[in-house]
Amino acid sequence: MISINQLQFAYAGGQFSLQIPELHLESGRSAVIVGPSGSGKTTLLHLIAGILPVTVGEITVGETAVHRLNDAERRLFRLRNIGLVFQDFQLIDYLSVFDNILLPCRIHPSVTPTTSLRNRAQLLMESSGIAPLKNRSVTRLSQGERQRVAICRALLLSPGLILADEPTGNLDPSNSTRIVDLLTAESSRSGATLVMVTHDHSLLPKFDRTVPFEPFLQRVSSTAVSSGVGP
């Protein structure tokens, strides 16, 4: 379960302030957060994942109080528990499709690309229809293919929480449906919680719960309380 209490966040000099008095997302269920572009949905996902530090309020994922973790702990927590799908894919150009999918275990402190993980990567590729592209450079893939690689990467370590940031943003309706079906099926199969951000209302029926984002948004800049961090 994801619990958010009295969360406040704003970028320094930003155009909006995020204020979430209370939000609970059930474990093992799929939820979609909908709202207009640029409203801070991605920021919320980054706060849940610990990419951005929480300075005001509380975020708890399962038993972990994310707001109490330091930078190193948040990184480890993210690597161990969360599968992230980014809007811009964030694939590594110099790695093949297969090696991009295996990337989380190559940077993990205690997981190495074992045979079982390789087999899992192969299965994920087959289920998402990119198995024939296994050894191809990701720079030679279409947008839909790249997004499927990013999803396979997020699912590799069977995370308890999958955060998908507008994974269908650049895709046609047919590919959008395929991507969402893949995400929901995989999260359902592994019992993972899926939180997806989108502004595409046609996808909402595929999720257990819809969370409108508008109520959390305030168009003010004077309440800036925190700013993001980098590597």
Next chain:
Amino acid sequence: MKQALFLAWQSLWWHRGRSLIIVLSLAITIWLPVTVHLMLNQFRAELIARAEATPLIVGARGSRIDLALHALYFESAPPAEITMAEVNLVTDSNLGIGIPLHVRFRTQPVAGVIGAAIVGTSPEYFEFRKLTIKSGESMTLLGECVVGARIAEAMKLKPGDSILSAPRNAFNLAGDYPLKMNVTGILEHSYSPDDDVVFTDIQTSWVIEGIGHGHQEINSQTDSNLLLNSEDSQTITANAGVLPFTEITSENIDSFHFHGDPESFPLTAMIVVPNDEKSRVRILGRFASNQSASQCLKPLEVVNDLLSIVFRVEQLVWVCSLAAGIVTLILISLVLALSMRLREAEMQTMFRLGCSRSTIAMLQASEILLTMLLAACLAAVACWITVVLAGDSLRQLLF
């Protein structure tokens, strides 16, 4: 670490053009000073070893370095000569053995190989240098020679072959004629300058110089066109029409003879092997006199003087290499800094996925480490190839 190295290798391979330039730049920066150092060390060790093995050298007064290099490496013949009398002086004094050296001629080119120096000496030289025959036998008769291992391989010579000496001046009709020498043996490899020369007896080298010669018998029955004066039946003088034999055979060997006092026959240098330390000091004393036209020197001292010059050259190379290395490192740092900036998005992805700071640092360090490792390997291979293939060229360059 293994995973970091895998990712680093993938990155290097993906950016292989840039990686190749960095690796080559680093390799050249490492290769140049290391190669110079290795080659000079090898050169220094060879030079010292041969000098240490040669107790004393006697030669005409003049450049000490030229004389030492001539006696040790058969290079740069000194302008003045000593005579056989100096050898006899040492031998008769019972202070040691005098080994004559006469190195003024070269062979004619064979099989496209430039002519080798012809070293006229005595049998004691082979014993002194511990040179042994690999095939054939030692020279015993006038006009015979044995050939150093390396030059024999280059010229494809074997016992039973013959080799021609090269006249120093083609227009000197009254001077030295080419002599066809019979190869009786090939020496074992000694990995020294002795491998690159042709050895012959000192008397054969005098024949090449024209001091000794053989020709048809001249008597009252000889064609008058070959005689200058035959009116006096006691004295018959031949003219230039009587040509000397250019090959010494069993049929004509008895006709070979020398004109003049053997004590006055020229040598380019002499190696002296004293009986003991006391004898060595006494020999040095004999040649130290101002009246002596010869000088006696200790090769090791001369070589050390030479090496001090080489050492200064080496220091210069080091300074230049250091400057070049610093510039290269600055440029490579700039390239790496720009590369890191270009890869900022990649590092951001790593961060977002949860990669720790230490792992990100390891990824970047692994790439630098791999680059340096590749450069070091390439430099090591280049050093080895250069030292093996260009060692002789450096010696020739320095002499």
